[in-house]
Amino acid sequence: MLNRGYYDGFGGAYLPEILVATFDELEKVFLEAKNDPDFWQNYENLMSTYSCRPTPITFAENLSRYFGGPRIYIKREDLNHTGAHKANNVMGQGLLVKRMNKTRVIAETGAGQHGVATATMAAKFGFDCTIYMGEVDVERQRPNVFWMERLGAEVIPVKEGTRILKDAINEAFRDWVTHMDTTHYVLGTACGPHPFPEMVTYFQSIIGKEARKQMMESQGRLPTRIYACVGGGSNALGIFSGFLHDPAVELVGVEAGGKGLDTGEHASRLCSEDAAVGVAQGYKTYFLQNHEGQMKETHSIAAGLDYVGVSPILSHLKETGRVRFEAATDDEVVAATALTIRKEGVIPALESAHAFAQAFREASKLSHDDIILINQSGRGDKDIFTVADAFNDPKWQQFIIEKAKKYHA
Amino acid sequence: MLNRGYYDGFGGAYLPEILVATFDELEKVFLEAKNDPDFWQNYENLMSTYSCRPTPITFAENLSRYFGGPRIYIKREDLNHTGAHKANNVMGQGLLVKRMNKTRVIAETGAGQHGVATATMAAKFGFDCTIYMGEVDVERQRPNVFWMERLGAEVIPVKEGTRILKDAINEAFRDWVTHMDTTHYVLGTACGPHPFPEMVTYFQSIIGKEARKQMMESQGRLPTRIYACVGGGSNALGIFSGFLHDPAVELVGVEAGGKGLDTGEHASRLCSEDAAVGVAQGYKTYFLQNHEGQMKETHSIAAGLDYVGVSPILSHLKETGRVRFEAATDDEVVAATALTIRKEGVIPALESAHAFAQAFREASKLSHDDIILINQSGRGDKDIFTVADAFNDPKWQQFIIEKAKKYHA
Amino acid sequence: MLEKYLKNRLKEKKILLMTHIVLGYPSFEEGFQIVESMVEAGVDLMELQIPFSEPIADGPVILRANQSALANGVTVKKCLEFAGDVAKKFPIPFLVMTYYNILFQYGLDRFAGVMAKNDIKGAIVPDLPPEEGKEYLDAMAGHDRCPIFIFSPTTPLERMKYIASHGNGFIYCVARKGVTGADTDFSSDLHSYLARCRQATNLPLALGFGVKDKNDIDFLTGQVDIAVIGTQTIRLVEKEGVGSVGPFISGLR
Amino acid sequence: MLEKYLKNRLKEKKILLMTHIVLGYPSFEEGFQIVESMVEAGVDLMELQIPFSEPIADGPVILRANQSALANGVTVKKCLEFAGDVAKKFPIPFLVMTYYNILFQYGLDRFAGVMAKNDIKGAIVPDLPPEEGKEYLDAMAGHDRCPIFIFSPTTPLERMKYIASHGNGFIYCVARKGVTGADTDFSSDLHSYLARCRQATNLPLALGFGVKDKNDIDFLTGQVDIAVIGTQTIRLVEKEGVGSVGPFISGLR
């Protein structure tokens, strides 16, 4: 019996039989690409001419001074085309789609980031594109839907289940089992059945590769700690993977603490009692589920972290202790966002701000000799509707009310 | 009599006496910086660690195929931190502010781009910051106001005059004549009294320097034509300045044709009969004015091009014939935006889309051997309210109406 | 044991019928009535689906039935009790169908044990290919229950053989790509697929996905051993009530 | 000629008063009445501001007056006619004050010519430093009109001398940083600035920006030759009407 894609018992490929052949093909093409010395080079070229890789690391001088402890650096994935690290993954998978001679891509999206990224890749590569998005998210994230449609994608509101991200994933699988001959499913994070966790991590590892080189070049040494937020786990694995074999570098993954771990309204799978190992959406990992195995509702101020599962590779790294996991609450995240904007003039996505929040909590305990590296996985200005609500800005609300009046007239 | 900052009769420094000393100091510090070999190096370092310079040039393969003519390349200023070329100018001026030991910056803003960029620079450098913005623009561009406030800037709605960009400039000057000891006015484009046109062009020339090098490296040759939109002229001068001494490279500046040059509702100063040479806001150039010298109201779908004056350096380059000027109408711009998004997965700002529109109009007349370079000065996703209105998207309107209902409740 | 029952039964009938319900949908009471009418109408075996929050292989109709059952508070515990009740009461074999996480959380050995105790003959777990099922297979074998595995039109012969080597009772052949509940084109295209299935195993073959009326059953007769009626009865109950199930089933064969 | 008039007048009065109106604001008729009352109340010279759409050196009160006049359709042509009318009618010197673009579009020589024809003695153009004013200076000289230049507290002595070398009639000293209409702190801080102004030129010195009542005038008496009342009369007219101007001016000295 052939067990594929396991990380100490996490992962695997719990597939409906109809998809097994498709995954076999995907794995084969991925492995070929990975072993083709030109492939990574092409990928890097694409990312450096279509997006702006290497993304810089920025010294956060004011924040460093503010906390009085370590020097704080920020890896700037927010500068990517489409505004987040999601671009790395979709463009990489786009290259594989070409290798497979498929002509259509589908994807799930929660916040809309991955949907916009996929629609962008599809426009660039000339693929047809369908995006599945929970109906609740379609309503919340209209700006992203607007852009996906402009990019030529069909956005299908998923009216089943809790009508959010996990339901969009299920729906995308349902499309795939019907159309796998022409269609590739561009999964948005390092989750799902093998080879997705490995493949998405592979593409996102460009973050860590660059960051390690940049730290060595600019500082002559590696950071003491690295912080990344953890939704599905792709940005975290992306940056961590550059430092996994540097035992002195402490890796910290930050989950969505929502309203607090003890309220049940959170999305913390790796540091809360509400999660347990299970199998869903094709892979084995920690899921937020009840004792009978039904998935729970989750909550986070950051739509991109609001997911029941987590990368099996991270579950594994939790068990081995190589990565420490923490959770930041919505309130801490809003405060960290405000402080970062004010002090450094960069606007982290609410997702990314989880990493900042945890780093800030720990910063003053480190010394001047330490270096902290925070992965700013995306920019927050795309999410103005969410951020303005998080800040509860009355002038924004008035603006929207006035705007609505004009549309009524 | 000392005439400073003239370009064949355009430019100069028509200053209230109270500001003369301030401009003398600014000019001195600027010239010192320019002659300091470290300064440009520091500037480049800043832009490569805080923003993501060099910004790439992207081959627009699909658009090239679509038009069947020349190869089309896009210079990606949209990938800059804060989303436009405006970052180049503000960060450069920020370095000068530090050299002058001033502690406060002020700026005008129309669309909000330059205001956000300045507020960002101020946060980064730790300056106090006041942004003047016409009341009409404050209402239209609330998202940018929201971000400026988060960045710590005070945004002052200007209730005088036509309550748009030019009035904000006047108001900023009024602040400056009061607070010049502590305050630097970060003008947003290559306009205004000397040394602003030269200085802003100097900082923006980073675009052209990079682009020339990138074209030579990737194509082994220079482009046939370069297109840039022209508001005040800074992004156009930025890219053009890398090629001014390459006579074979045709340079095309594209103004806002608004509803058509014959309707009076446009902002075309260099290719319409409605403009004449005059002096206002401290410098001599073509202005949209009536025969008695009163400034006219202007119109463009792109707030950033909606300005009565234009860089004196561009007026000069128009007279010498080195740059050709054209105008693109609102409708052409919306169509060019839609096509670019759909074909390439990049979202040009409505300003930048003027350059695309003109390039598209001319593309099919060029041959396969030709190369076109378009300066994508900024990204359009910041302007979703304007773009959604330009596309008249009913689902967007419904979303805003629903959102407003929630705020009412 | 299940295989033997089926082969015996096939001596009397040209094709067997397997039907499907989602447990607790619309309610356990109605479910009981449905089972009763199905058995009376001559159904040969039944799959009882334990609802799961992420039924990835199911189409909209069954998906909504899953959700609705869960929203009504249906638990795995109650489902297993219900399965035990009908297995005791009615003289045909019953199987559970559900997703792997339900078994996994329950404990694989414990789950197989309850099945044995309640006389549930086997299980269909659509997201568990044999590669991932070692523990499951051991548990099922330990309690003498049948793991029903799945063939699909995209499964090559070699893999079919591999799958069949782990299966027991019968093989569930999905008729086409896609999820449950969509139309299937019952045409000669199916022939070569079914021939391949036959070549791969001696286990009885069931065919499901899109079987909805007498025409389909007639078409399948002689080609497979069992026709599976899934979504169609749920649609029927939703539209015409529990009472319509009996006549519908009786009219199929 | 203007300088001579001022110096003569200064033999009679310790300090002269220059007042200011925005032409066409609130209307030409009311403007005429204001001029009349000012002259009757003993004003020694007046600046008549031709409205401009971008009055960069003016504060909110005069700015709004400019806009309101333009919105009412006031043109440069009408302003010059009005200036000619009052110059003919009233026995004091009148100056125009406006921004450079107004002269530039009109044609510098033509503008100076009309000034001469209408007996306007000179012009104050706050956005035209002498460096930029060659053509203007030539035109003014050609028509024997006075270009009034401006000193500011930030102007060093050397530059004051340079500026004065191009000025004629008098020098307009702005009292402080900022635009018209804000408060000025008339305190000993002004002394050294005014001493520097004196040192730079023999031309009479006017001081403007923030002069608003008898106290201010008393303070300035002996230090400068002319006190300029600008914004304050516009505020007065807006609040208390045209009739209040005469008594206000009479009470200043």
Ligand SMILES: Cc1ncc(COP(=O)(O)O)c(C=O)c1O
């Ligand atoms: C900006 C940003 N950061 C982080 C995430 C979380 O995903 P992951 O954990 O895969 O990086 C998302 C998901 O949408 C995102 O948009």
Ligand SMILES: Cc1ncc(COP(=O)(O)O)c(C=O)c1O
């Ligand atoms: C994206 C963008 N492009 C162009 C412009 C026009 O300015 P300029 O002509 O100085 O480049 C603006 C001004 O706001 C802008 O935001």
